[in-house]
Amino acid sequence: MVETERLAFRFPGEERDVLTDITLRLKDGRTLITGASGSGKSTLFALFNRLYPDNCDGIVTGRLHLFGRSYATYRPGEVNRRVGTVFQDPDSQFVMQTVEEELIFTLENFSVARSEMMDRVSAILHELHLSDYRHRTIHDLSGGEKQQIAVACALIGCPEWLLLDEPLSHLDPATARRFVRWLDKSARNVNIVVIEHRPYMWGDFFDRHLELVNGRIAGDGSFVVQPDYTFTPIETTRGTNILFQIPKVNHKKFQLAASKIAVGPGDVIAILGRNGSGKSTWLKSLARHHREVGLVPQSPAHLFVTSDVSRELAYGHNRSIEDMLARLGLERLRDAHPLSLSHGQKRRLAIGVMLLSGKQLLAFDEPTAGQDEASLRALHALMAERVRAGQTVLFVTHDLSFARAASTYYLMGDGNLSGPYDASIWDDSDLLRAHGLLTEAF
Amino acid sequence: MTFHEMNPTIKFLTVTCLMFGLAFMYNPWTPLVVFFGTLVLQFIFSDVSWKRWGLFMIPFLLTALGTLWTTLVFGREASGQVVFSLFGNDVTEENVLWAATLSLRVLAFTVLSLLFTLTTDPKRFVYSLMQQARLSPNIAYSVFVGFRFFPILKIELMQLYETHALRGVRLDTRIDHVRHIPKLLIPLLAGAIRQAERIAFSMEARGFTGEHRSTYEVIPVTRNDFLLASLLFTLFGVSVWIGVR
Amino acid sequence: MLNSWKLKEIVLLSILSVVFAVVYLAFVHVGNLWAGLIGPIAYEWIFGIWFIVSIITAYIIRKPGAAFLSEVLAASIEMMIGNAIGPRIILVGIIQGLGAEAAFALTGYKRYDLWVLMLAGFGAAVTSFAYTYVMGGLSALSPTYVALMFALRATSGMLIAGIGGKILSDLLLRTGALEGYAVTRQRKAHG
Numbered sequence: 029m030v031e032t033e034r035l036a037f038r039f040p041g042e043e044r045d046v047l048t049d050i051t052l053r054l055k056d057g058r059t060l061i062t063g064a065s066g067s068g069k070s071t072l073f074a075l076f077n078r079l080y081p082d083n084c085d086g087i088v089t090g091r092l093h094l095f096g097r098s099y100a101t102y103r104p105g106e107v108n109r110r111v112g113t114v115f116q117d118p119d120s121q122f123v124m125q126t127v128e129e130e131l132i133f134t135l136e137n138f139s140v141a142r143s144e145m146m147d148r149v150s151a152i153l154h155e156l157h158l159s160d161y162r163h164r165t166i167h168d169l170s171g172g173e174k175q176q177i178a179v180a181c182a183l184i185g186c187p188e189w190l191l192l193d194e195p196l197s198h199l200d201p202a203t204a205r206r207f208v209r210w211l212d213k214s215a216r217n218v219n220i221v222v223i224e225h226r227p228y229m230w231g232d233f234f235d236r237h238l239e240l241v242n243g244r245i246a247g248d249g250s251f252v253v254q255p256d257y258t259f260t261p262i263e264t265t266r267g268t269n270i271l272f273q274i275p276k277v278n279h280k281k282f283q284l285a286a287s288k289i290a291v292g293p294g295d296v297i298a299i300l301g302r303n304g305s306g307k308s309t310w311l312k313s314l315a316r317h318h319r320e321v322g323l324v325p326q327s328p329a330h331l332f333v334t335s336d337v338s339r340e341l342a343y344g345h346n347r348s349i350e351d352m353l354a355r356l357g358l359e360r361l362r363d364a365h366p367l368s369l370s371h372g373q374k375r376r377l378a379i380g381v382m383l384l385s386g387k388q389l390l391a392f393d394e395p396t397a398g399q400d401e402a403s404l405r406a407l408h409a410l411m412a413e414r415v416r417a418g419q420t421v422l423f424v425t426h427d428l429s430f431a432r433a434a435s436t437y438y439l440m441g442d443g444n445l446s447g448p449y450d451a452s453i454w455d456d457s458d459l460l461r462a463h464g465l466l467t468e469a470f
Numbered sequence: 471m472t473f474h475e476m477n478p479t480i481k482f483l484t485v486t487c488l489m490f491g492l493a494f495m496y497n498p499w500t501p502l503v504v505f506f507g508t509l510v511l512q513f514i515f516s517d518v519s520w521k522r523w524g525l526f527m528i529p530f531l532l533t534a535l536g537t538l539w540t541t542l543v544f545g546r547e548a549s550g551q552v553v554f555s556l557f558g559n560d561v562t563e564e565n566v567l568w569a570a571t572l573s574l575r576v577l578a579f580t581v582l583s584l585l586f587t588l589t590t591d592p593k594r595f596v597y598s599l600m601q602q603a604r605l606s607p608n609i610a611y612s613v614f615v616g617f618r619f620f621p622i623l624k625i626e627l628m629q630l631y632e633t634h635a636l637r638g639v640r641l642d643t644r645i646d647h648v649r650h651i652p653k654l655l656i657p658l659l660a661g662a663i664r665q666a667e668r669i670a671f672s673m674e675a676r677g678f679t680g681e682h683r684s685t686y687e688v689i690p691v692t693r694n695d696f697l698l699a700s701l702l703f704t705l706f707g708v709s710v711w712i713g714v715r
Numbered sequence: 716m717l718n719s720w721k722l723k724e725i726v727l728l729s730i731l732s733v734v735f736a737v738v739y740l741a742f743v744h745v746g747n748l749w750a751g752l753i754g755p756i757a758y759e760w761i762f763g764i765w766f767i768v769s770i771i772t773a774y775i776i777r778k779p780g781a782a783f784l785s786e787v788l789a790a791s792i793e794m795m796i797g798n799a800i801g802p803r804i805i806l807v808g809i810i811q812g813l814g815a816e817a818a819f820a821l822t823g824y825k826r827y828d829l830w831v832l833m834l835a836g837f838g839a840a841v842t843s844f845a846y847t848y849v850m851g852g853l854s855a856l857s858p859t860y861v862a863l864m865f866a867l868r869a870t871s872g873m874l875i876a877g878i879g880g881k882i883l884s885d886l887l888l889r890t891g892a893l894e895g896y897a898v899t900r901q902r903k904a905h906g
Contacts (some may be wrong), residue, residue: 368891583801
């Protein structure tokens with residue numbers, strides 16, 4: 029499908045190439061593309077489905093052929109009949125309200141005759157085992173369901189290739205595993221290319237593995253099943269326990285039972301549970317009821333209330349911020365807008381904000397979602413540093429690999445918190461499976 | 471034959487024409503007749519919740535009152551017999567007539583507007599504009615994306631309120647919430663702009679170019695559309711005749 | 716008119732129109748609270764609010780039609796979410812949008828300095844006032860009162876829409892969300 033020779037790509041006004049010297053041939057089958065954030069994976073995808081260079085006025089050099097023809101000879105939308113794409117964010121890839129309308133939107137784009145449309149919609153939904161979703165409102169679906177619908181929308185045009193850009197990054201492991209198995213079974217007649225940070229989720233799905241480093245191809249060969257990254261427990265220095273009580277919460281959709289946790293300063297605690305188990309609601313409730321808890325939301329940007337870094341740190345108190353700016357490595361960004369920072373910088377700023385307002389327990393909501401290995405390692409180091417300084421770290425997650433960083437565990441299932449457990453929890457696979465955390469071994 | 475089924479573009483044009491015509495009628499009788507006539511037509515040819523209708527009507531009753539007394543107090547000097555005196559201003563017969571015309575006009579505008587708004591489904595209106603008024607599909611589908619943003623923005627707003635409360639922003643009462651909104655506008659917009667770009671890309675990845683599309687939802691133009699339109703125009707004609715007589 | 720537009724710019728225009736349609740509608744209620752008491756002049760001093768989307772959008776996208784289209788869309792969406800002024804508000808949007816658009820057209824769509832944005836706010840005030848004069852029958856009021864109304868609206872257009880729009884856009888620019896739109900590119904090009 030794609031053939032490139034010494035392909036390079038640069039955004040307008042930038043000095044460095046995002047992609048350099050890419051020579052590759054995509055063959056039929058299933059290909060995995062890995063690489064750190066900023067390695068050019070998504071840019072490469074955007075060249076495959078011709079969103080670039082037109083959309084960003086980028087500069088292409090070298091040879092780029094799609095289906096045996098130069099990319100430049102394609103009319104807008106032409107290649108998209110043969111290449112379907114599923115993106116990372118389940119919330120920003122739909123146009124219409126219901127599943128059926130969304131599928132029809134795609135068929136209209138391909139000028140399918142009106143009389144054929146209903147049959148095509150029924151056929152694709154049947155083939156993908158999604159018929160029950162036909163009249164559902166997309167907004168009400170879960171992340172995993174939205175991704176399945178996105179696949180249906182990509183496949184209804186009968187493309188020869190399907191591109192998926194980190195489709196699992198917002199799903200919990202059990203859902204992700206189900207999605208992969210479903211895709212494996214349903215998408216039999218289409219070639220697949222996937223971008224993924226954490227390939228272990230896909231088991232032995234792929235035939236071929238391409239690796240990008242800094243915009244160059246660093247590896248290209250047969251796919252070998254790989255284990256996930258491993259994280260070591262952070263060394264803890266446990267002080268005397270403080271008891272936190274969290275009262276019952278009555279939500280419209282579910283109930284959260286009253287709970288309590290015992291927390292010692294210098295401890296690392298993980299709250300494990302699947303998406304929708306109530307763990308984020310529980311965390312918010314913890315932060316609301318205990319002033320010493322500093323909540324770092326999944327997107328730290330939600331915390332910011334001012335328009336520059338220094339004012340953000342100074343908000344709500346009159347302690348000096350200079351020392352903190354230096355410790356967070358944010359001195360040069362003191363006048364930047366908090367929302368313009370990178371994800372890692374936002375997280376550090378959020379922690380700085382919490383520490384300056386005297387929070388002793390740092391509570392992270394789902395801190396690993398969509399992060400590459402370097403970013404996860406940085407998070408691990410940051411948590412270790414906070415623990416050494418005497419603060420307590422608590423995080424809510426469904427990421428079992430990263431959870432190994434903790435030494436105390438609690439489990440959340442259907443609004444009930446159980447625990448504490450120690451590291452022996454990892455041997456109790458029945459317990460983990462009952463909480464939707466463990467699927468079969470890959 | 472109802473206003474709900476009427477072709478939205480034709481309905482829109484008819485209602486707009488009537489409103490424009492009303493603006494050039496300088497007597498109180500025309501807007502008065504249009505007001506009651508539209509009510510009668512709406513009663514016969516539509517099935518709307520009159521409670522909702524009433525709720526929408528309240529602010530415009532206030533505006534009509536405001537217009538009435540502004541025109542009386544700040545009315546331009548006019549000839550005719552002085553009827554009464556208000557805050558030291560002599561109010562003439564002509565002034566009174568003006569005031570009545572303008573405030574009735576506000577009411578007539580409102581019933582016509584409500585006739586359109588309460589019987590028109592936004593999605594059908596956009597489809598119809600695409601098919602009958604050659605609205606660019608690029609704009610039409612961007613508007614559909616916009617519709618999808620209402621619930622997304624609402625959730626985003628809730629999350630911002632929750633986390634900002636944890637930062638120590640005072641958000642106890644309803645007024646606190648309202649007062650905090652300007653501060654939320656930037657994060658809300660910044661997030662929405664980033665999402666807009668992703669949605670546009672995903673539309674293009676699904677082959678959307680704004681051209682060479684087929685259409686599933688066909689909004690027809692029927693004889694009934696013209697019948698309803700002529701009923702409204704007849705009403706206007708009658709009201710003008712009564713007014714100038 | 717739309718040939719030179721990218722889809723992402725049109726979607727952005729639509730999203731901005733959605734957000735500001737909500738803001739517009741909220742301010743209609745603010746105006747209504749006063750209007751019953753002091754008459755239509757209640758709207759005048761906040762009138763600039765209702766021009767702001769065209770100034771922000773034109774400033775960001777910098778293409779012919781941005782000011783006009785965003786104002787018309789915002790008005791249309793406002794109608795669909797419950798402004799009972801109804802279809803007439805689209806006409807209002809068209810007229811206000813033309814006023815703002817005229818200012819940008821005068822500079823050949825080349826300049827987006829503060830004074831141009833204020834001129835656009837003033838332009839919207841002029842056209843929208845002409846509309847109010849006809850539809851609201853302002854000829855029935857004393858000329859001094861009408862002049863006061865216009866002065867208020869023009870000032871509001873220049874201050875709230877012109878200066879306010881610039882402040883809001885520049886804040887958005889600082890968040891980095893406008894990377895890849897004309898406003899960021901032209902700023903980079905000028906150093």
